Amino acid sequence: MSIEAHGIRKKFGSYTALDGVDLNVPQGKLVALLGPSGSGKTTLLRIIAGLEFPDAGSGRVLFHGDDVTDVPAGKRKVGFVFQHYALFRHMTVLDNVAFGLRVRRRKERPSASAISERAHRLLELVQLDGLAGRFPSQLSGGERQRVALARALAVEPKVLLLDEPFGALDARVRKDLRRWLRRFHDEIQLTTIFVTHDQEEALEIADEVVIMNKAHVEQVGTPQQVYDKPASPFVYQFLGNVNVLKAPALAGSVRRARPEEANPDGQIYVRPHDIELRPHDSGSTGLSAIVRHIHAAGPRASLLIEQVQSREHVEVEISRSELADLGLQVNDLVRMRLRQTHSFDEDYAI
């Protein structure tokens, strides 16, 4: 089922959480709402779920083209997974999963044995069938997360909404679980929106990323689009590391293939891995810089260099073998060239 939201506004007292937000999620996609905390992404998710309502007269929420703005949460057929899972602490895992079926009206309710069978099947789906009799407090974070998912799926939702699904897990589990979620999504093909503040997470598993900032949507696109062609300085800085450099000092080192990017007064955005380092000998071109710090404990080496002319510090990322070839030490001179840069109009300030 596709999800649309048009012109959603939401204020909490004097605080504006959403200021005219539009969203369009096509059927069957896995979409990430990405943004820093306070950007309004969770509020948007809760409005889609029907747990919050947009300010009077401001906007509409459509499911598959039908206006559901005034439909209560329980009737929207959404599966919602809360950040801290919100499992019913006094019920076993099985009872948690069966809850959504047991509260149905008698006419629509399956028989007790059918409910239990369905709950067991869902627990199998999330690979937790052995834990049906446990209580939530006896589970690990990753297990609780999957119970919450199974519980949300029990009511056969048309849409799955996940609020910071991996936020409360440690790094290792987080990585495993997000890949699992991607495979799981490919298996069940349910339109899914998840909220996250972790750009790596969003870029890795989402079909489409919606980047939010200060109650607005900044950019929508596939992970590659938003990473390679950021629409605003905010997006550029939010998605990975970036150096912001003064343009005039770099005029010589920027390739002139796209002259509009060499805005002489503006700032230039360049990612650490888009900077090329060359030995500082007579034959090479590029700006001179001094190596200030080398951090090579990882798959790639990251260097902090200081441009001789402008004294700006620049972060550079190169492979370990490149570093070995260059034979750089702290305080060595080096030349840098920018492979790919980006600039924005000055009035598009962050």
Next chain:
Amino acid sequence: MASATLATLSDRPVRSPVRRATTDPAWARWLLTGIALGFLAFFLVLPLVVVFAEAFSKGVPYFLNAVREPDAVSAIKLTLLTVAIVLPANVVFGVAAAWAIAKFKFPGKSLLITLIDLPFAVSPIISGLVYVLVFGAQGWFGPWLIDHNIRVIFAVPGIVLATAFVTFPFVARELIPLMQAQGTDEEYSAVTLGASGWQTFWRVTLPNIKWGLFYGVILCNARAMGEFGAVSVVSGHIRGETNTIPLHVEILYNEYNSVGAFAVASLLALLALGTLVIKSAIEWRQGGTP
């Protein structure tokens, strides 16, 4: 390496005390513990022992007579009746107030929280007097009540009202922090799963607060049975009619029937002890389950 560490640990002299940064010298520890225990013995245990010793000082038959005498039986019945009305009323009110305060935002919320504490803040005598001024013969509704032949003051309704007022905060006070700590996520998730408000309350909210609620009910019950001041003002001390257990104890004592007074008082003391046993059982139960 590990076995070497183990060996050194077990080779240690057994008597060497574990020193901790928070440990005070022995004399300070003994002194503080002694003061606490001494205080406890003098102010709590001793009176309790006296109550039972005095109650049985003329033997078990005398004790039983004092408890079974018609006025005493009537006082016990009245107390039980009062509790039977007050307790359910305060449970309903307490749960409703705690639910509203902990789970919703509304104007006047902090005023409501303050008002709930009012009965704790005012003297019980004033709580009683308020009802006399409102419902008494010279009170606001006095003439109207007399015209319609309804007795509130110096009758059972007054006793129930005064007791309800005094025991008002127990359940709500117990539940508000608990419900606030639990938050609203579980309710929200019940709602997204299609549960109605009523189902959410019975299946999610109530089970989560049941032990806190039980605890509040026990405290409320103990106070309702033992309330003296407010009830004393509105009751009129009519023997066999408007005397509750505490008022009956006072009358017996004023008539120099101290054994009778203590015999009836021992019932209240037993209730208090029972309450404490149940309370610690609940706390143990809560601590035991994860």
